[in-house]
Amino acid sequence: MVVDGTDQKVSSLQRDVPDIKDAVRAGAMSQPSAASSLEATDQVFHNRCELINRIEDASLRDLLDGLQKPTSDMPPVIKGRERNEVLQKHSVTEDQVTCLVDMVWKKGKRACERFLSLLKEVEPGLCEELGL
Structure with missing residues (x-):
């Protein structure tokens, strides 16, 4: 049994995951590395x-x-x-x-x-x- 709107929420989350990954990577890239610190x-x-x-x-x-x-x-x-x-x-x-x-x-x-x-x-x- 599927609850109304569940498919839409899952689909929305799947679209957002790449954006979140990119944001995390960008944040990690802007932080100084352990070597520079x-x-x-x-x-x-x-x-x-x-x-x-x-x-x-x-x-x-x-x-x-x-x-x-x-x-x-x-x-x-x-x-x-x-x-x-x-x-x-x-x-x-x-x-x-x-x-x-x-x-x-x-x-x-x-x-x-x-x-x-x-x-x-x-x-x-x-x-x-x-x-x-």
Whole structure:
């Protein structure tokens, strides 16, 4: 036994399915892929040794200052306590940079993006050499 209108509803749904699939595909295509969302963290990770060896004390302090300030779309990446950890637990600049790079990397994509953005301001030559 067929209920009145059921055939029309099924037919209507069958017509809509391709449109829904297309909309889902279009939405998926416009979203960043997993690889691009990891790009900033990958850049920090892959350039870690160069950053540690080449960021100087003055640049380190500029980075710390910038990471401590909120932006319009993001709270501060590091807190005052974390800044003190970087500067006071380590006396050698390379160790301080190591601490900062690892700290930022552990905080994820947005923190790494902010770090790289600031690094481009304070060390443009280094960023160009490293392809950042």
